Amino acid sequence: MSDQYEAVFxxxxxxxxGRLTVDEVTAAIAGMFPAAEVNDLSGLIRALFVQYDTNRDGLLSAAEFVPLAQNLPELGS
Incomplete structure (x- = not known):
């Protein structure tokens, strides 16, 4: 994992x-869109976990986070 993604993670x-929970990812996404209601993000967060939580443990490892950050550049900044 690159230093950039390691620092963001x-x-x-x-x-x-060493793992991102639904709450941690929700807080990260909410920080990108401060005017958004956290409740409004639940569908988005579920979709992100369906796509990027490849081992289906309900958490994002650093390896699972990198593709997410690469596809959502705002998250990686």
């Missing part, structure tokens, strides 16, 4: 466990 991994 670490910023979003607020509990430092």
């Amino acid at each position: 670490a910023r979003y991994d607020t509990d430092g466990d």
Whole structure:
């Protein structure tokens, strides 16, 4: 994983466990769109997890996060 993505992942991994929870991803996305209601993001977050949580454990590992950040450049900045 590149240093850029590692730093971004670490910023979003607020509990430092090496995995992103639904709440952590929701907070990251909500931070990109501060005017959006978090409840309005639930469908988007579910869709992101369906697509990027490849091992279906309900969490995003760093390896699963990179393709998401690559496809959503605002998340990686």
